[in-house]
Amino acid sequence: MQNLLEINNLKITTLRGKSTVRLLDKVDLSIRKKCSFGIVGESGCGKSITANAILGLLPYPLRVSEGSIRYDSKAGEMELLKLDRKQLREVRGQEISMIFQEPMTSLDPIFTVEMQMYEALSFHHPHMTKAEMREKSLDMLRQVNIPRPEQTLASYPHQLSGGQLQRIMIAIALINDPRLLLADEPTTALDVTIQAQILRLMNDLKERNDTSIIMITHDLGVIAETCEEVAVFYAGQIVEQANVVELFKQTAHPYTQGLLQAVTSLGGESRKLYTIPGIVPPGGQWAQGCRFSDRCSRCTEKCRQAMPALTEASPGHLCRCFLHSEEVEA
Amino acid sequence: MRDYIIRRLLGLIPILIGISIAIFVVMQLIPGDVVSGILGIEQTPELREMWEKKLGLDQPLVQQYFNWITKALRGDFGESFRTGAPVFPEIVSRFKISAELAVLACIIAWIIALPLGILSSLKRNSVIDRIVRVVALMGVSIPNFASATLLILFLAKGFNYHTPVKYVSLFENFGGNMQIVLLPAFVLGSVMAGSVMRMTRSSMLEVLRQDYIKSVRAKGAPERVTIFRHAFRNSSIPIVTLIGMQIGSLMGGTVVIEQIFSIPGLGQLTLTGISQRDFPVVQGCVLFIAFVYVIVNLLVDILYTYIDPRISYS
Numbered sequence: 001m002q003n004l005l006e007i008n009n010l011k012i013t014t015l016r017g018k019s020t021v022r023l024l025d026k027v028d029l030s031i032r033k034k035c036s037f038g039i040v041g042e043s044g045c046g047k048s049i050t051a052n053a054i055l056g057l058l059p060y061p062l063r064v065s066e067g068s069i070r071y072d073s074k075a076g077e078m079e080l081l082k083l084d085r086k087q088l089r090e091v092r093g094q095e096i097s098m099i100f101q102e103p104m105t106s107l108d109p110i111f112t113v114e115m116q117m118y119e120a121l122s123f124h125h126p127h128m129t130k131a132e133m134r135e136k137s138l139d140m141l142r143q144v145n146i147p148r149p150e151q152t153l154a155s156y157p158h159q160l161s162g163g164q165l166q167r168i169m170i171a172i173a174l175i176n177d178p179r180l181l182l183a184d185e186p187t188t189a190l191d192v193t194i195q196a197q198i199l200r201l202m203n204d205l206k207e208r209n210d211t212s213i214i215m216i217t218h219d220l221g222v223i224a225e226t227c228e229e230v231a232v233f234y235a236g237q238i239v240e241q242a243n244v245v246e247l248f249k250q251t252a253h254p255y256t257q258g259l260l261q262a263v264t265s266l267g268g269e270s271r272k273l274y275t276i277p278g279i280v281p282p283g284g285q286w287a288q289g290c291r292f293s294d295r296c297s298r299c300t301e302k303c304r305q306a307m308p309a310l311t312e313a314s315p316g317h318l319c320r321c322f323l324h325s326e327e328v329e330a
Numbered sequence: 331m332r333d334y335i336i337r338r339l340l341g342l343i344p345i346l347i348g349i350s351i352a353i354f355v356v357m358q359l360i361p362g363d364v365v366s367g368i369l370g371i372e373q374t375p376e377l378r379e380m381w382e383k384k385l386g387l388d389q390p391l392v393q394q395y396f397n398w399i400t401k402a403l404r405g406d407f408g409e410s411f412r413t414g415a416p417v418f419p420e421i422v423s424r425f426k427i428s429a430e431l432a433v434l435a436c437i438i439a440w441i442i443a444l445p446l447g448i449l450s451s452l453k454r455n456s457v458i459d460r461i462v463r464v465v466a467l468m469g470v471s472i473p474n475f476a477s478a479t480l481l482i483l484f485l486a487k488g489f490n491y492h493t494p495v496k497y498v499s500l501f502e503n504f505g506g507n508m509q510i511v512l513l514p515a516f517v518l519g520s521v522m523a524g525s526v527m528r529m530t531r532s533s534m535l536e537v538l539r540q541d542y543i544k545s546v547r548a549k550g551a552p553e554r555v556t557i558f559r560h561a562f563r564n565s566s567i568p569i570v571t572l573i574g575m576q577i578g579s580l581m582g583g584t585v586v587i588e589q590i591f592s593i594p595g596l597g598q599l600t601l602t603g604i605s606q607r608d609f610p611v612v613q614g615c616v617l618f619i620a621f622v623y624v625i626v627n628l629l630v631d632i633l634y635t636y637i638d639p640r641i642s643y644s
Contacts (some may be wrong), residue, residue, distance in 0.1 A: 009535075039396075055548055057544055057547060059539070060454065060488070085553070089550045089551070089552060090550065091550075092547065092548055092549065092550035093548060093549040093550035094550060097548065097549075098545070098548040099545075100541055100544065100545060102541055102542075105540060105541040105542060106541045106542055106545045107533075107542055107545070108542040108546065108560050108564065108636050108640060109542070109639075109640060110564060110637065110640075111560075111565060119546070119549060119551065119555075120549045123549060123550040123551055123552070123555075124550060147392060155641050156640070158640050172545075172549065173548075232537075288558070301369070
């Protein structure tokens with residue numbers, strides 16, 4: 001396989017009462033090896049569930065109804081959606097790791113950091129001795145710049161700060177040298193100075209360990225700082241996808257333009273903060289035609305009737321908008 | 331921790347004194363008195379006076395209470411008005427029987443409730459979950475005197491089996507003792523099981539939603555580890571609290587069951603004491619039950635610190 005991860009035609013549904021509601025619609029993504037890939041969009045666009053689906057972590061009653069997720073593992077190519085429980089466990093934490101939005105609640109409150117780090121090792125290396133696990137854990141804590149690793153190992157999560165906990169989560173995620181790290185809004189719950197440190201740390205570790213990262217965020221600033229490629233999600237679909245420089249310079253989709261306008265910038269002339277009118281409609285209540293049509297300032301009659309296809313606006317730059325192509329989604 | 335335990339035990343003193351005053355007042359308020367009960371139809375004013383003097387009932391109420399409490403503080407709970415036997419040894423021997431019943435009921439309840447509660451939370455909205463929920467609801471809502479009577483009838487009519495009436499102690503005759511105790515323990519246990527099951531299910535569902543469960547799974551944990559080491563342990567605090575309260579109430583709250591299965595436990599002693607207006611017996615029983623209740627809850631509070639390191643009483 002040329003790419004590390006290939007998601008094809010992924011559809012995720014949930015149950016609302018007795019009816020099935022689609023939350024993610026025909027998503028295709030390819031993640032290159034040693035690449036950091038950004039997924040950006042407002043809350044409820046399907047970013048997180050895409051990441052959860054990769055590791056089979058969708059909470060009940062969400063499920064993948066169609067599609068494939070192929071992954072090039074250390075042992076060879078595999079279809080993640082067809083793995084049995086045991087194979088899936090081997091992938092989790094060893095091939096693909098994940099870190100979450102809320103570091104304060106991502107570690108089990110009743111166990112020490114030590115125990116939770118050892119756990120990550122022992123699930124995949126049952127014969128590792130205590131001393132080896134300790135050495136490896138201390139090494140990881142040093143790599144994520146935890147100041148007093150011995151003391152931190154003996155601490156419980158409630159004794160540590162959010163920034164420290166997210167570093168520990170990163171250390172746990174990377175302890176088995178995974179090839180892919182799924183970062184689900186890893187800096188959203190942290191204050192701004194810590195955010196920058198965590199992002200820098202993730203960039204460093206990625207370079208050092210050749211790990212690919214899928215960075216899920218609603219913050220284009222985070223994307224600009226860390227990613228090489230970006231997919232913009234809206235209402236369960238990809239609406240734009242491009243190289244990060246291209247995306248910021250030649251923004252094609254009105255939704256992405258709206259997101260960019262909504263970014264606060266320091267030092268610019270002071271103006272009222274731009275917001276895109278309206279909210280993301282919940283799954284099952286998406287607009288006919290283009291799903292962004294309700295909120296789009298450049299919406300036409302055609303947009304309300306037909307859904308535009310995701311086509312190339314320029315080489316390597318995909319966009320789902322009639323402003324760039326007349327093609328209608330099949 | 332040691333200071334905390336001492337503080338809690340000292341806190342017990344005002345509670346017990348308060349309860350004893352309440353019992354004393356209530357015993358005065360209920361109609362009928364012990365002397366009429368003892369004398370029956372042969373009452374004469376002279377005999378009556380003699381007995382009242384003998385039991386100290388001729389003194390002013392405050393004096394009566396004061397006499398009792400000063401002795402009680404020295405560990406002497408007095409003698410039964412009715413039998414003249416010292417109250418405390420009687421309570422202790424009855425307590426052993428009630429305690430056995432309670433422990434057995436708890437074990438039965440846990441064996442039924444914990445696995446089913448966990449299973450039900452894991453297979454949410456499945457057929458198993460629905461069945462478990464209905465059964466749990468039945469356990470909670472059918473009064474235990476009804477299920478006890480039905481069970482006795484069912485065994486008698488269906489299998490011609492009659493529970494023995496004469497109580498034998500656990501250490502004298504294990505088999506005989508079990509024949510007597512197992513059925514009432516099962517009835518009490520099934521009621522407990524209902525609420526423990528419901529608590530386990532809802533507490534597990536709450537914890538299974540937490541981020542740290544997802545991150546444990548994302549580390550590649552086997553389901554067994556996720557469920558028992560992480561989810562169950564985290565959801566056990568409300569379960570332990572509930573169980574603590576249940577054990578406490580089992581001590582005094584098994585009157586009806588003890589009556590139905592003719593088990594000479596603490597509940598029966600209390601009930602007899604009340605109907606005979608035997609003040610020292612009632613007072614002793616209620617204080618003892620209150621004491622056990624508080625001790626069990628103290629143990630539960632101490633247990634919290636082992637379950638959850640965030641809880642400390644320093």
